[in-house]
Amino acid sequence: MTVNDSVAKRVAELRKEIRRLDHLYYVEAQPAVTDLEYDRLLEELKQLETEHPSLASADSPTQRVGDAPVEHLVQVAHAVPMLSIDNTYSREELKAYFDRTEKSLGGPAEWVMEYKIDGVAASIRYENGTIAAALTRGNGQVGDDITHNIRTIRDVPLRLVGDDVPAVLEVRGEVYMTNADLADLNLRQTEAGAEPYKNTRNVTAGTIRLLDPAIAAQRNLRFFCHGVGQVEGLTAEDHIAFLDEVGKLGIPPTPDVVKLKNSSEALKAVAALEEAMPDLPFEVDGIVFKVNRFDQRDELGIRSKSPRWLIAYKFERYEATTILESIRVQVGKTGAITPVAYLQPVDIADTTVSRASLHNADEIERLDVREGDVVVVEKAGKIIPKVVRVEKHERKRELPPFEFPKQCPECGTTLVRDDGGVYIRCPNPTCPAQLRQRLIYFGSRPGMDIDGLGEEFVDLLIGRNVVSSYADLYRLTADQIANLNWLKQRKGKDGKLIDVQVGTKNAENLIAGIKASRSRGLAKVLSSISIRHVGPRVAQLITRQYPTLEPLRAASVEDLAAIHEIGDAIAMSMYEFLHSDYGTEVLDDLASAGIDLSQPQSETETGDLPLLGKTLVVTGTLAHYKRDEIKALIEKLGGRAASSVSKSTDFVVAGDKAGSKLAKAEKLGVKVLSEDEFKAMVDDGSNEDE
Structure with a gap:
């Protein structure tokens, strides 16, 4: 091979590689090399083309800005x-x-x-x-x-x-x-x-x-x-x-x-x-x-x-410019730290917008948003508002970049980032902020469905140091709660907050709701205590295989991963919780408080389950079921109530005003059922795919 042949080969290799990198970066949004590595490749190509003019080509990546200015635009x-x-x-x-x-x-x-x-x-x-x-x-x-x-x-x-x-x-x-x-x-x-x-x-x-x-x-x-x-x-x-x-x-x-x-x-x-x-x-x-x-x-x-x-x-776009006054972080029930933008209130499409989620630390970096920035907030088609961009040219003074906290703002624990993920978490399971969010979820309808245990009661019970765990809820008495005071908004023109006693009626209603939740079963407990990756469906699958706590604790990661639909990540999360000091204490404490930690046999049987092995997605407004009720029924009958449509979805149950999930089902060819068709399927035991 001659020198010229060798150079020509190298030029061809460089052009091919730079085109590939351009496509990855600008089309796929998946940069494969650093800017410095890219620049070195481009500089090498420029040098070779300069030294060997005969190898120049109009379609070379070096010619992106190779044209001289035109005198005027020509019409064609x-x-x-x-x-x-x-x-x-x-x-x-x-x-x-x-x-x-x-x-x-x-x-x-x-x-x-x-x-x-x-x-x-x-x-x-x-x-x-x-x-x-x-x-x-x-x-x-x-x-x-x-x-x-x-x-x-x-x-x-x-x-x-x-x-x-x-x-x-x-x-x-x-x-x-x-x-x-x-x-x-x-x-x-x-x-x-x-x-x-x-x-x-x-x-x-x-x-x-x-x-x-x-x-x-x-x-x-x-x-x-x-x-x-x-x-x-x-x-x-x-x-x-x-x-x-x-x-x-x-x-x-x-x-x-x-x-x-x-x-x-x-x-x-x-x-x-x-x-x-x-x-x-x-x-x-x-x-x-x-x-x-x-x-x-x-x-x-x-x-x-x-x-x-x-x-x-x-549709019309509605937007406004306002000041981002501050960025604060919130701690979720699994420890995820979510930044929130607090805005100078601004009216957009007949609503007052005063805050917006910034999702995660990566989103803050992408927007380069800082406290004190002028930001453009938009609502297109009167949907959820978003921060479109930062008006960087309006920065009249140096604004320091937002520094994501290194320690949890509630408990001071060093934060950690998920492996390969975007979320930053507080790993301390006893963090007070996590306790609050966990108790709120524990009492919600998707959780243990405790009537009366809302945010106000959770804040009251934690604030008065009456409750510090799930099991503490089951040790409460009506007299203990009735004598507590909480802030309530007074009726009338002034609407001021006043300090009032909870009272006997409110206390008795809460205790009744707590009592009714004692016998929800092991699956409901596992899906309610905020184990990462373990929701209602996963808990149902696990407790069909392990209907009581003792054999579940004895199961290995491999045993759990072998359950149909349970992968390695879920199995590891479940295993680590069961064998952690925190997880052991939570479940032992619930058992000592008299909570049923077994799964009724009818829930574990696989016979006469018309939806066994089927994945269903529910969308739109239903006439005969509440959303939580139909999802619970699907899982009771052996199916999986998924939240998004994919190629593996067997059926989409579409009610009135079904939107994007219905559209995706049609695109993927997924069978769509009306509410009546779903009722007929579960009533007659049919699980045909046609």
Whole structure:
């Protein structure tokens, strides 16, 4: 091999590796190397191309900002018209559109549902696998040539992935900017004495029309593909297959697309994407519905300015700017430390927002949010508010980064991070804050279902040092509680808090509720005492195999893991609790207080269980069951009441106003039961899958 051959081979290796790393970082959000390692690879490639000009290539990663500024934008005709989308703002109008469309097709159509990204539409053309041109929508017939700026977008491949690429591929999609990148850009703007940008769409629209690609490269624009123009060589016959195909070619497809079998399901599924919007890192201003099959799209045709086979269901975005006054942390029942943002109260969409969860320490770092920051809070479609971004350019003084506590704020124990996880926990099982949360859960309906034991009573009992464990609840007397004083809000105009006695009636009601919970059984106890990973379903599975405490304590980790549906993590958590000083004390104390720690035989029998081995998900509003009641029935009859839909789900029980879970069931082909169908199944013992 000659020197030139050796260099050419190295150049090819570097380009392939850098393209792979770009795809992992910008498309998959899974960086594989450090920034320093990446920069070294890129610098080596630049050096080799400089020393060997004959090896230069227009699709090299070094050419992301390789173009000189253009003198002006040139207008170019679209090979296939790039049309706009009709909008609707109400469910009624959306239904009318579905009815018209399916009537034109002579029957139901398969639909796809996806986010309407709030960015700028663009068309990108590849010829023989290499980027050839990129245009704005323009008037639909002619657009501005923005190739020089699109080439700077790192999740847009300059060369398609793979050897078998289409001869011509023209994809349509949305150029956008994340909220985090806008915050960083606005900071640079104000530091340079320039005005900050108002929102991500405005800065995106201005950036893709810049004459100098070097400026565009600094703004970290992104791209999602959601449509197709001229194409020669793709095999997809519907939208879902198209997105999968272009994704394999290295082009990022629009995320979280849902396929629905007809318009009725599409109408029910609007909430599916709405629920996930608070966690998106980019802005959306609606939901787009498209006919999935390309042959049906051809049959429907187009109007003068828009296709008949798609529509955008848009909603207003409500946002406001406020001050993040403080960040405080709360301790949960399993010791998880959750940071909470306390905001200067601000009105958004007819509600007053004064605080929001920051989820975990990683979220604080991602937002780079600090006490005293000006933040943008948004409610899109009147759903849960979220902190969109920090207005970093509004920091008029140095604000110290928020330091996540190293010790528990309640008990002072050193905090620990989950192995491979994002949660930071207090490992002290006797932490007072954990005790409070655990007792609240213990008394709740999913727990031991103790009537009357709410937050007020828990706070009173702990505050007066009357209760310091689960078993202490069962040693209480009505007289002991009746004489305690607690703060109550006085009726009347002033509504002041006054110190009043609990009283005999309240005390007797609580004692009755506690007494009724004594015989709930071992499964209920295990799922109520906050053992990590052990909820009602897991407790039922374990106690079917080990219906009393003695054999359960004798079981090894391997014995527990061998139980159907119990994996290594759950088995280890259960075993460690049973053999810890704390776990031993909790269960021995409950036994000494007279709590039944055995499981009734009827609960462990496997005969005549119509749902044995089946996984069910319940969604929507039910007429005949409360949510906790139907879940308890499912588990009593041998089934698993899961909280999310997956390929392993056997049935989804859908009530009125079912949302995202129903949509996902339809997408995955999971059998959907009405409430009456579920009742018939459990009444007649049928567990057929059809």
